[in-house]
Amino acid sequence: AFVTYGYHIVSNGVNVTSSNGLGESFNTASAQRSAIGIKADGTVMLMVSSGRTGSYPGLTVYELADFLISQGCVTAINLDGGGSTTLWSEETGVISHPCGNRLWDHIGERDVPNLIVAY
DSSP, X not given: OOOOOSEEEEETTEEOOOTTSSOHHHHHSOBOEEEEEEETTSXXXXXXXXXXXXXXXXBOHHHHHHXXXXXXEEEEEXXXXXXXXXXXXXXXXXXXXXXXXXXXXXXXXXXXSOOOOOO
C-alpha cells in the first residue's frame, strides 16, 4: 500500500511546519485536520479534529503539530482534513467527524476509495 500526504509537521519532536508544503495560508487557516503521529516508543496515534462549526473553529497546521508534540509524538504527517475524513472504530462506529461527529453531506457520508487500517 502507498500513502500520499501533505508533508511532515513534526520531526525529531520539533514542529517543522513550513510554507513549503501546501502554502502558508493553508497552514494558518483554522479548519478540520487529520494526522498520523508516532511516539518514541513506536505507538501510532491517529488524530482527527473537528472544525469550521459554530462551536469549534478547528486547528491551524501549526496548532496540530504542537498538539501532537504535547501528546509525545516525535514524528507526524499532515493528512487530508476535509469532509471526507472520519475516525471510525469497529466497536463504536464513527468516533470523530470533522464537522462535529455528524455526516458531512446532506446525502450522507462521502464514499472514499482509501483508508488507513490499524489493528
